[in-house]
Amino acid sequence: MTLLWIALLPAAVTAAWVRYRQVVADNTSSPSPEPTLTQSYPSTPWGTHRHQEGARWLHEIFERSAAQYPELTALSVPETEESVTYAELDQLANQLASVIIDSVSEADQVVAVRLHQDSATVVALHLAILKAGATQCFIDPDAPDELLLRVLNDAQPALLISDALPAGYTGEFLSPEVLLRHAGSRSSRAPSAPWLDEPLARLASLFYTSGTTGQPKGVECPHAGYINLAQSYATFYDFVPGSDASSLTSSLGYDGSISEMYSAWVAGCEVVLLTKSALRSGPDLLPVLRDAQVTALFCPPVLLSTLTAHPERDLPYPICRYIVPAGEAFPASLIEPWSRARRQIVNTYGPTEVSTDTSRQLLRPNEPVTIGSPFPGVSYTIFDPDTLTPLPHGEEGELCIGGIQLARGYRNLPEITRERFIEHPDLGQIYRSGDRCHVDPNTLRVHFHGRIDAQLKVRGYRVEAHPIESLLQDQFTDIETAVLDCQDNELVALLRAPVLWSQDTAATNIQSLNHGLVSEAQQLISARFPPYAVPSRFFVVNQFELAPASGKINRRALPSVADVVGFEATESAVSAAFTDDESASLPTEVLTLCRAELGPTLDWHDDFIDWGAHSIAIARLTQQLQAAGYPVSVRGLLSETRTAAAIAELPTQRDDEQTSLGSTTGARAGSEPHSEGARQTGRSYGFRHFTALQAMAAVLLRVPLLLMAALGLAIIDPEELLLVGDIVGFLRATIIAYCVYMVVPFVNLAWVLLLRSIQAISVRTPRITPGRYQKFSSHHLQLWWLEQQADFVLKPLVKGLRSPVLFNWALKRLGADVHPKAFIAQSTEWYGPLSLISIGPEAVVQAGVQISSARWEGNEFVLDTIHVGHKARVGSRSMLCGGASLGDHSWLTPLSSLDTETEPNSQISGVPGTKAGNYQPPKTPELAPSSAFTDAVIDLRNVTTQFVLELGLVIVPGAFIALLTTWFLGFEALSKVNLDANMLTGRDLLVMSGAGVIGIWLGVLTSSLILCTFLRLTPTPPGWTRAASFQGTLARYRQTKMNQVQQMWGWSLTGQYLRALAGVKFSRVGASECDELVNLLPEHLHADANVFIAQGCFCNVLDEHGAFLLTQPVQMPAGFFASNNAMVEPGPIPGNLLLGVSTPLGPHLYRPQYSDRPDTKRVLAGNPPLEMGATDPQSAPAHPMPSLGIFLARFLLNDLGSVGIIPGITVFLATGLLVSLNMMGFSNVGAALITSIVVPLSLPLLALLVKLILVGNHWGRHNRAPFWSVRHFTYFLAQDCFFRLMTGFMSTVSGTALANPILRRFGCRIGQRTLIGLPLQMSDWHAVDIGDDCVINGQMQLHSFEDRVLTVSLTRIGNGSAINYGTMLMGGAHLDSGVTVDPQSLVLKAMKLNAGVHAGSPTQRIR
Secondary structure, X not given: OHHHHHHHHHHHHHHHHHHHHHHHHHHHOOOOOXXXXXXXXXXXXXXXXXXXXXXXXXXXXXHHHHHHOOOOEEEEEOOOOEEEEHHHHHHHHHHXXXXXXXXOOOOOOEEEEEOOOOOHHHHHHHHHHHHOOOEEEEOOOOOOHHHHHHHHHHHOOXXXXXXXXXXXXXXXXXXXXXXXXXXXXOOOOOOXXXXXXXOOOOEEEEEEEOOOOOOOEEEEEEHHHHHHHHHHHHHXXXXXXXXXXXXXXXXXXXXXXXXXXXXXXXXXXEEEEOOHHHHOOHHHHHHHHHHHXXXXXXXXXXXXXXXXXOHHHHOOEOOOOEEEEOOOOOOHHHHHHHHOOOOEEEEEEOOHHHOOOOEEEEEOOOOOOOOEEEOOOEEEEEEOOOOOOEOOOOOOEEEEEEEOOOOOEEOOOHHHHHHHEEEEOOOEEEEEEEEEEEEOOOOOOEEEEEEOOOEEEEOXXXXXXXXXXXXXXXXXXXXXXXXXXXXXXXXXXXXXXHHHOOOOOOOOOEEEOXXXXXXXXXXXXXXXXXXXXXXXXXXXXXXXXXOOOOOOEOHHHOOOHHHOOOOOOOOOOOOOOOOOOHHHHOOHHHHHHHHXXXXXXXXXXXXXXXXXXXHHHHHHHHHHHHXXXXXXXXXXXXXXXXXXXXXXXXXXXXHHHOOOOXXXXXXXXXXXXXXXXXXXXXXXOOHHHHHHHHHHHHHHHOHHHHHHHHHHHHHHOHHHHHXXXXXXXXHHHHHHHHHHHHHHHHHHHHHHHHHHHHHHHHOOOOOOOOEEEEOOEHHHHHHHHHHHHHHHHXXXXXXXXXXXXXXXXXXXXXXXXXXXXXXXXOOOEEEOOHHHEEEOOOOEEOOOOEEEOEEEEOOEEEEOOXXXXXXXXXXXXXXXEOOOEEOOOOEEOOOOEEOOEOOOOEEEEOOOOEEEEEEOOOOOOOOOOOOHHHHHHHHHHHHHHHHHHHHHHHHHHHHHHHHHHHHHHOHHHHHHHHHOHHHOOHHHHHHHHHHHHHHHHHHHHHHHHHHHHHHHHOOOOOEEEEOOOHHHHHHHHHHHHHHHHHHHHOOOHHHHHHHHHHOOEEOOOOOOEEOOEEOOOHHHEEEOOOEEEOOOEEEOXXXXXXXXXXXXXXXXXOOEEEOOOOEEOOEXXXXXXXXXXXXXXXXXXXXXXXXXXXXXXXXXXXXXXXXXXXXXXXXOOOOOOOOHHHHHHHHHHHHHHHHHHHHHHHHHHHHHHHHHHHHOOOOHHHHHHHHHHHHHHHHHHHHHHHXXXXXXXXXXXXXXXXXXXXXXXXXXXXXXXXXHHHHHHHHHOOOEOOOHHHHHHHOOEEOOOOEEOOHHHOOOHHHEEEOOOOEEOOEEEOEEOHHHEEEEEOEEEOOOOEEXXXXXXXXXXXXXXOEEEOOOOEEOOOOEEOOEEEEOOOOEEOO
């Protein structure tokens, strides 16, 4: 049997190797850029909205959501306070359709509607017409009668629904009153329309556009195009049923209305109808949007300029979190303000002739305004407008669009249809848009340059207006909207620029502009365009008139410059091209320093990011410039001062004169040190005395654990059960041991409370209050003692079963002021006295949050209070520091930090956290009130459920398989032990050990397979789930189990297949590199085969909102690399991206461009994230090809070694010692007590032995190794041994110097009197160099894997330095003596920190 296993495992590994190479070979090739842009459909074309699968008709999208969410609101009209549910609107539409179908007898017949858009009935008519199998055609009720009759004569509707019968119209007519009266008696079921046969052939809409001539043209759009459009909404927006709402701002006679309604309806969300009067109310629209909780505002850009200059304040997140402009080019000046506070501007493009929208682009500050890339099912090609030959990327031409969204053509206009909808020999039918565009060769985004036929004729010359208008809007932040016009044969510029509008003039809507901007603009235009294209005069317009249907600027009703009162004619001579000679006066020292780090050809105005400056180069350049006296920071060089010229303009100052280097981050520049409270005095101890007291206290605290372990081993006698093969007895013992383990936190709590009572009576306990205290004082000892007690109670509770009631109760007993209705994740990390922490009712503390009421600075520490207000939310992996007070209904975003008091309803982001804008909690489902008793009963039910699941899925199967396999493989040797231990030979011991390792490995594998199968069969649906419900309890339990599976299998080959079994949706299984993605629900991860996830990267697919959980998926395309302690938020994120350590990323920052092409290469680091340079922005993600030998070595070291051998060492050491002691005559109790003491103390020595064998005494100081190398695998196996064998010991001595001697044996250089809060973080042993008298509480991330190469770099920390909790220190950094790094900071690779206080991510000196 042993030989069988020896043969079976290599065969399985060989099969995995073949699979790996196949996946890599299939995944490395990507489509090369071609003239035609297309995009493949995603694997789930309807996203998370699975109820839409199979939808074929536009109205069917609404019907499916009505069936899925009948009680949710489908439509509301704030002006009339009207609100209808999906079921109500569907019933009304069905009844109306039953009347309308009486007038419809065949396919594609038109039903026209001419009604004011101010009630739910109008929207119901839209649905009713489609349900009746007709084609909807809405006509603006304010349109003149002449235009109305033209449209009616052309459309020839089977029925007209209108308030009044138009003069001269003889067709069938119904008033809304009569229609509603007839509908009231009809069936609530939808009528049957048998002619609805093929969505590609049957028309859904007939939209009339005015065109350039003013003659209306009817565009006939089939259902199929709109279905494709709806799929693009489903995959792009993360709308949640019952929470999100889109605005209906367009007339139903304008094709944009389809986008506005169905983007919400496809997801089961609400549509908020905004009437014309509301849209014209300017700032008065703001309370309407807030009260209606509109989360997606569809509007023309000009509307935004009338609302507010401070959207982050007046529209609290998530109100209008999506801004979807359409119809006009979006002004660059509006991007920055409307992108604040996580708001997303989604620029859309698409003519009516291709079913509304065909592409979109997330707009970001400092990036070009583009229309993005085509949807799946749509093709873009740039043609020469004269020859109709395709143009290469980069050249301007006419954009032609193909694909499923093409309209049938123009109604009754066959010649124009043939002109615009042409047949191409290679592409099939395409639509000539008439828009001048080009494709960026690097990003493959499409840039829009205006209409080919949109020309102004000025003095015989033709002027393209749109490029000049875009130039003005992009280059001048004061200009919100620019419009060129030719009046009296003169080219003039009409600007909407509120800051330039003069209140002193008598002009009512237009005034001349006499400002320095005029000459600057004329110089800019003349440098790029011919002289006749330069406007001779500039005017400021108060308001542009908008077209009623589309909301675009009405270019036929522009203000007349002749109306300007008191205008004095001036002549403007167009200057020659502007020549920038400013560089002559700039100090060459700056350019020399920049070129030394970034390259000899760098010029004054070259952007560092575009140049390819990576984090190490920026860190070194920062150091050099600071030494030269320039007040720069890493963040500054990647944001405000990204060119040498910008640096040269900064005022110079020497280091000894610098008072603050943090003006660009919002850090407490120039503020006093954390001086809350006066410096407190107390008894001081010598270092040895202090350490001895810590050692005695650590042992005293763990007495109950030693006694429980000894009694358990003595009573259960597991070695006897193992040796005799008593399966039933062994399983019974395992269940009893697990039950005892569940009681451990409460025994620990009772012991802690007893010790506190004794201490209060017998010892003068120093009072812990806010203030500043000395190192090695009685207050320091009490601080450490309280932290140890909290860890002693809470960590076993975290590893047990989730119970919010018990967890809050335990926190309260330990001293925290926690409201019973607070929602606190059990993975929260607590530092400092809990008595200084208060958490209000319904406050939410999400997973992985760090809360520290203590902060170190040199040889002193500061204690301060922390408060979380009512319904405030602390985001995942964020940090609350001493002095933090998060206001009621506020939100601290993921990975951010807070150390000050905030106002209520604030959104806090960044490190250190600053107010990004206002915030209001999102709309959640209604929750019925419950009593404390009911909550306790529900919690008991949930705990019992978890207990039963744990026994059935993990404990019993794992123990059974491990024992059975161990006995099966090593039966002969174990039998000898039972008969006579003296009969054992060396071969028997080897067989027993091997059997044990294989047995444990198979036991863990079996448990993992059962767990992963369970995870796959119990998926958590997307959307809202009540946290206390069975589904919510199951979701959290599943999340915990997924974390445990990932922790156990880590970076192993087996782990990837287990993830796929659990439900992770890999594009191809077998070649991704994944460690632990913390807090994952497997079915909600969509990952490419070529992704790289480092250990400890976080995600929040299960987002906690108090009484409810929000589940949303995350998507990782090819080439995505997530570093340690990074945060990946739900939604689609771009591939070919390296997400740096301690860096958050979400779709509000970046979106993927194409699903089947590599994205532009990016490197992000810090919070807020900074984009670093990429040396080769077009390179495809690398993916090496391993040999079979190295593949097998990885399995033996990472899979078998880490999962089987490491636990086996512990089990067999304990078993062997128990057997030996019993053979020596010790009683069960005595042998168990000795084993309970000796085994934990011997584990560090075993870990050291493994490290010396696998790594040696030198490697890992300044070294590199390929990912696929034995050196990498042995290094990580040694680290796994370090983590798993030394966890107990290291947690016991945390915050002391007791770990330092053994860490020095491992290779760390640690000075005298240095205290380490997290000793396990010193795992890159030879790269650790710490001076004397330091306090190291942060994490040391001294290795990296960029470009799939393991790199370990030495980091030096000078004497007297303090690294606070939450800080990430990367390899290659150098800290001078006397450096303090504030909590949650990020010290990048190769950074050099001078003496002082540093804060931020990346960090910089603030004092």
